[in-house]
Amino acid sequence: MHESSDEHMLERILNNNEDLAAHNRDHFDAAGLLCINLMSAPGAGKTSLLERSLLDLSKHWQCSVIEGDMVGELDADRLRKLGVDVSQISTGKSCHLDAQMVARVLHSKALDKLDYLFIENVGNLVCPADFPLGEHKRVVLLSVTEGDDKPLKYPVIFHNCDVVLFTKCDLLPYVNFSVARATQYVQDLNPRAQCFAVSIVTGQGIDDWLNWLSSAYLQSQKNMPVSI
């Protein structure tokens, strides 16, 4: 005799990635480092921002980078010229990094010697939002050439981040982009996000960004588990 039974439950889908991300995060916390996941559409300036940031940071802090690209190592090579350790993940056809990809490269890094670990995600404003990697902070870049309405069109990634950087602000005189409007759109989606207008060319906003990184690092040290 056959019956049917209902098995009520509440089981998270994609929990494999979330569990692995939590595991990565445990490694980062044990090492006492701050991990930042940089996300944006292709060409918004993630690698340039990292180049500029690492110029300053690597004078006083131990930094490492995990670089995610579908193909090639062009971005990783740019960063290696700064003397920073860079691990390249070639995702092939995958349009985002996931926690397992990151976990695989961690064994090659001396995490406990690091202060900052930057993960430059694949250029994409959709998929990275749904695949946490174990990061402490999520930073989204939006260049002024992309349009100030992008937070409305991609609400998930902007709702879930800690910082939004409006990049390439030296081009503002030539494009129809309002930093005030874009900031408003972000803050209406995400009241905790801090927004900075930056330009690698002119240096605008870079000090604010570096100060934020420094504060985030110091804050993370207070939150780290104390080893007994």
Next chain:
Amino acid sequence: MHEATIAKSILEIVSKQIAKTPGALRALQVHVVAGQFRNVDRESLEFAFDSLKMLDQRTSGCELHLEMPSAIALCRDSQHAYHPCYQQAYCCPLCGSGIGKLVSGEELDVVNVSLETVLHEEQKDHARVIR
């Protein structure tokens, strides 16, 4: 967003439930809730699910019941509950302020699996006695 990965994850949960339920033969239906802020496309997920379920005869007859509720937020200025939407820039229709807190909208869960089961021999005997 990666509906094939999501479909695979759903079917793994269903298969795990079949494996741990005594007498379970196959899955009849799986109820999934996907919130507005999870980038899920209904048609893509249904297509991926209907394709991947055929790889296992225990899931090949399983129907996907996909619920996609609108998100609920409390607005920043007056804590009014509303449905944030693109048309209103995700702001409160009453006071115009933005999201203060997202109450729901980020779920991506299996909430129920209906299974076809065969009664255990002792249960069949008990059923005969009851009749």
